[in-house]
Amino acid sequence: MSDVSAVKALVFDVFGTIVDWRSSLIADFTAWGEKRGIKADWTALVDGWRAVYAASMDVVRKNPQNGYVMLDTLHRQSLEKLVAQLSITGLTDADLHHLTMGWHRLNGWPDSVAALTRLKTKFIISPLSNGNVALLTNMAKHAGLPWDLVMSAELFEHYKPDPEVYLGAAKLLGLKPEQVMMCAAHNHDLKAAQQLGLKTAFVARPTEYGPLQKYDFGAKGDWDVIGKDFGEVADKLGC
Amino acid sequence: MSDVSAVKALVFDVFGTIVDWRSSLIADFTAWGEKRGIKADWTALVDGWRAVYAASMDVVRKNPQNGYVMLDTLHRQSLEKLVAQLSITGLTDADLHHLTMGWHRLNGWPDSVAALTRLKTKFIISPLSNGNVALLTNMAKHAGLPWDLVMSAELFEHYKPDPEVYLGAAKLLGLKPEQVMMCAAHNHDLKAAQQLGLKTAFVARPTEYGPLQKYDFGAKGDWDVIGKDFGEVADKLGC
Structure with a gap:
């Protein structure tokens, strides 16, 4: 492990790294759909929703002249297209809102809460996510x-992997980039952070995308800390 | 008590409301001064520092064309003038930094931590302070x-009582103003919040300024909740 003795704050990717969005949403929507009497392939909806996630943010990233659009709004826009594509009928405006707010009701991976609680004793811990502040707060x-x-990316009006997010987080904390460690299950997120001078920690989440997972089964970079879960990251950081 | 059933989030003034800045800083600087071998009237420094606090922020509020300046920077600028005025000598740049960072090391009033812990079970709780994010994070x-x-005011690049701070907080939380309750020991802070539609809670801190306290001994407005301390506020809010 490289020298991480200067690190004061750990910032975390959230979707997939800390919470299991796929299982959470499928279970939430399936239970809700039965109660609400709406039949749909909720797994297809969830997988389709996440499949357009990066592209929806890229539109914002590449068109700064149009202003920042927060993730709740992007989620809602994508959902409206998807329910049409998947021919899910009978959804009211309130239903679409409820489904969109599903992203505020995600559950942690089994190791997340216990490991964060340990890491908090030694470090400042914060999400650094593309989710908006309300989403992340309600999820917490x-x-x-x-x-x-x-x-949140919302505070900087930029989505990851724009540099403004990583450098903005360090600045808000009054820290140098090398005093901040980006923790994620996604190699591309760590690569962007590392290029800006942040330290990095990787934990694989090989079931994040279920049977659709194509990458991020393991570390693909020279990350400062690698753990099988965040409990092992806490061990390695001496918490 | 008026109807506060819609409230989802409690936002708190911090200096004086949640933490006892005066006693904390006097004790911190006195102990440090003895260890460091620097004699000074630390009480005069602390009282003088706070006396120029509002004026230092007003310069920023009234000159937006000059850009936002965070509180750590204002504190440092005020300190440099004060040590000259009070003829405190022998302070290095590192000493001035250490003293400025004293505002990150404030202690809560006796009721603060227990009451916030109770309030957190039912509400989102956050500071809404003129202190910058790093200051508030380190203090927490x-x-x-x-x-x-x-x-923090820093997120909105405006200092309280500018409306941008109160309305910005509600917006970040995805809430309407009436779903947010401003909690403070300062009537003027609550007045600004109430005028924008936020709910209000008042707790008097009659020893905040020590013998120099001139106002805020009691509620001077039609606040939604008034408590002798935040424990009583938690009682009244059903926590």
Whole structure:
């Protein structure tokens, strides 16, 4: 492990890294659909929704003249297209809102809460996610994530992997990039952070995308810390 | 008590409301001064520092064309003038930094941590302070303040009582103003919040300024909740 003794704050990717969005949403929507009397292939909806996630943010990233659009809004726009494509009928405006807010009700991976609680004893811990502040705050209440503060791409009006997000987080904390460690299950997120001078920690989440997972089964870079889960990251960081 | 059933989030003034800045800084600087071998009237420094606090922010508020300046920077600028005025000598640049960072090491009033812990079970709780994010984050770690997130004037590049701060906080949380309750020991802070539609809670801190306290001994407005401390506010809010 490289020298990480200067690190004061750990910032975390959230979707896939800390919470299991796929299983959470499928279970949430399936239970809700039965109660609400709406039949749909909820797994197809969830997988389709996530499949257009990066592209929806790229439109914002590449068109700054149009202003920043937060993730709740992008999620809603994508959902409206998907329900039409998948021929899901009978959804009211309130139903579409409820489904969109499903992204605020995600559950942590089994190791997340216990490991964050340990890491918090030694470091400042915060999300650094493309989710908006309200989404991340509501999710933390739902899943019991013990963040010290909530940092979101929304605060910088840029989506990861734009440099403004990583450097903005360090600046808000009054820290140098090398005093901040980006923690993620996605190699491309760590690569962007590392290029800007942040330290990096990787944990693989090989079931994040279920049978559709194509990459991020293992570390594909010279990351400072690699753990099988965040409990092992806490071990390696001496917490 | 008026109808506060729609409230989802409690946002708190911090300096004086949640932490006892005066006693904390006097004790911190006195102990440090003895160790460091620097004699000074630390009480005069602390009182003088706070006396220029509002004026230092007003310069920023009234000159937006000059850009936002965060509180750590204003504190440092005010300190440099004060040590000259009070003829405190022998302070290095590192000493001035250490003193400025004293505002990150404030202790809570006796009721603060226990009451916030109770309030957190039912509400989103966050500071909404003129302190910058790093200051509030470090203070929370130091004093054990269990915030769900950290909202600061810095995020909005405006100081309270500018409307952008109160309305910006509600917007970040995805809430309407009436779903947010401003909690403070300062009537003027609550007045600004109430005028924008936020709910209000008042707790008097009659020893905040020590013998120099001139106002805020009691509620001077039609606040939604008034408590002798935040424990009583938690009682009244059903936590």
